[in-house]
Amino acid sequence: MTDSPAVGSPATSPPQARPRPAVPRHVDLAHLARALGLPAPPGAGARLLGLTLDSRAVLPGDLYAALPGARHHGARFARDARAAGAVAALSDRPLDGLPTLVVPDPRAVLGELAAHLHGHPSAALEVHGVTGTNGKTSTTHLIDAGLRAAGRCTGLLSGVRVRTPGWSRPALRTTPEAPELQEVLASLREQGATSAAVEVSSHGLALHRVDGTRFRAAVFTNLGVDHLDLHGDQESYFAAKAALFEPERCALAVVNADDAHGRRLAAAARTPVVTFSASGRPGADWRAGEVRADATGTSFRLLGPGTDRRVRLRLLGGHQVDNALGAVALLHATGVDVRDAVRGAEELAGVPGRLERVDAGQPFLALVDYAHNVAGQQRLLPFLRGLTGGRVVVVLGATGERDPGKRAPLGRTAAQLADVVVVTDESPHGEDPAVLREAVAAGARSAGSAQVHVEADRDRALRLAVSLAAPGDVVVVVGRGHDRLLVAGGRTRTFDDAVQLRQALAHLPVAGGR
Structure with missing residues (x-):
């Protein structure tokens, strides 16, 4: 999955079957x-x-x-x-x-x-958007789960999956190009859907992919440093995200008050605003308390208008409290009963590539996660540290033709927060993969704290990481999440981190264990 600007030539990823409505307009x-x-x-x-x-x-x-x-x-x-x-x-x-x-x-x-x-299909649907640096995909899936728990006929357009009542397929981009987005929305209308949850990237906003779409409500999760290869600076990145909440486009803003950019957005918004705070910030409309996160899930006390109840998520990580709060706040504000919103969140078993657990009988925890920026690492790795008295082993790389300024910080942050760092290739695209690896590895070495290994081949890197893990450790493969394609030198091959990690675990000496 990529969210890079489309070029005039055919995209690197192979095309998928078009989602044209069964009875298109003429x-x-x-x-x-x-x-x-x-x-x-x-x-x-x-x-x-x-x-x-x-x-x-x-x-x-x-x-x-x-x-x-x-x-x-x-x-x-x-x-x-x-x-x-x-x-x-x-x-x-x-x-x-x-x-x-x-x-x-x-x-x-x-x-x-x-x-x-396509006859402005979003006018016939309640379209709910989610934007921000981290948490977009999980929040989008949580909104969809709440809508379905409430009995709504839904569509889902996330960075992981595109789904209508009639079909489902993997996503190629975080936000589809405008023609595909409108075709999917038209298909939803045709198939009787009433609601849709749409993940909205900064690329999707800056490159006009969501132009022509009217949002009933949208969530702002947070803003970290990312995608500066497209936006140039943080202020432009924020402006792209904030554009989703213009009244001409969106009727209601649901904003994370724990984030400085969220507070700025809430103060300046020209649409009605609902706020949420996982830290329990006074004045927020929805708050969390008594947060507990472990290897089996995440629980918290949900406080909001007429609401005081315990929530137990199957999703891993304290950051999922932020995502669940945003989803519940949006759903409540748009007419979904809180009990249905919470039930949907509690029943969601997981989101592919988001702290996805891989079990093959090994005596340590193994996970795949999408954390692809420093803010994501800072949310993920301390949580993993709290799960174990052993070591944290991280496998990571950097994608080519994307924001060069974040490569060394990715390596440095991983090494500061983990014990072992294995640097490998992601998708170099047209760049020299050795240059990418060295930028990340140099950042990791600069921390002066973790063991740093470099292994170009991603499959061998996974096998190296699990071979270094001892009972009670945590191994996490970060950066790609659910992405199933590696792109190098104009060639694309299939590589699913979760599948390959499971195979690596199966090669451990004693029946997938040590």
């Missing part, structure tokens, strides 16, 4: 031209059924959006799109063989155009 090109304030181009009578920016995913009757990209312009693939059945195009230049809607910045109009083509 819209003529002239109608879309008028929606953009453009004169009708030659061929304006073309009848459109869908929209995509991936030439490999074109279906007959599509409008092909040819965007400028980091490596190629989508116009390069216009012939392929036409051969696959595209009948028109959107671009910043005319395309040969396709009537083209020409605008200076096609990405900026893509979301609204896709929503228009």
Whole structure:
């Protein structure tokens, strides 16, 4: 899974089956031209059924959006799109063989155009969003669980999974590109869904992926240092997140009052605000107390409007209290009974790649987690330290073509909070993997506290980590979570950390144990 900007050429990850509604709307090109304030181009009578920016995913009757990209312009693939059945195009230049809607910045109009083509499906649904640096995926799944416990017919669009009442598949991006998002929402409407929980990344906001979507409510989890490769600085990163809560887009803001940026957002919001605080901050609408987190789950006292009750989550880690509070606060504010919201949260068995436990009979705890930034490590590793009197062994790397400034801090923080650090490759993309490894390893060595090992091959790195673990230790593989693809030098291969970790554990000398 990636949330990087799409390039004009086909994406690195293979395309998936399109989620076009079973009975798509028919819209003529002239109608879309008028929606953009453009004169009708030659061929304006073309009848459109869908929209995509991936030439490999074109279906007959599509409008092909040819965007400028980091490596190629989508116009390069216009012939392929036409051969696959595209009948028109959107671009910043005319395309040969396709009537083209020409605008200076096609990405900026893509979301609204896709929503228009599909009849603004979010107007027929209660769409709930979640944004922030950490906790987005878990909070999105907790909202979905609460909605389902309340008997709602739901859809889920998270960084892990995209699901409608009729189908389910793994996600490729944290937030889908605008055409896919609107197609999924249109499918939800068609299949009788009433609600949707949508994970909203800063990429999704800055790159206009959620334009055209109306949110009934949205949660702000927190803001750490991340994605500065896209945003440039922390202030721009915050501004991208805050854009979700503009009244033109969202009717209600649910904000973490424990986070400094959350308090800033709550103070400046032009929408109604509900606040929550896992630390029990006075004045917050929803608060937690008596938090206990262990290797079997997390419990806390839930305090809010008319509510004082114990909650026992099956999810691991004290940080899940923040996520559960945000989910319950949003659900209560949008009409879900607190008892249903809590029951859904308590029944959620886990979220793939989020402190996902891997058991193969070994005498130590083994986990996979998505912690891919310093803030995530600072939430995760002290919790793991509290679970054991033994050592904490961390396997990590850094993804290529992403925020170079966080590579050394990732290694340094891991080494400060763990005992053994194994540095390996993630997805270097087009970068030299040795340079990535050395940046992380140098950061780890600079801490001067943990054992630091470097093993380029990820499979061998997992085997090394478990071979170093003794009874009572904790081994955690961080950075990728549920991601099942490794990308290097333009090639993609399947690698599931949980599956490979289980295989590594099976190679331990005594029946998966020591």
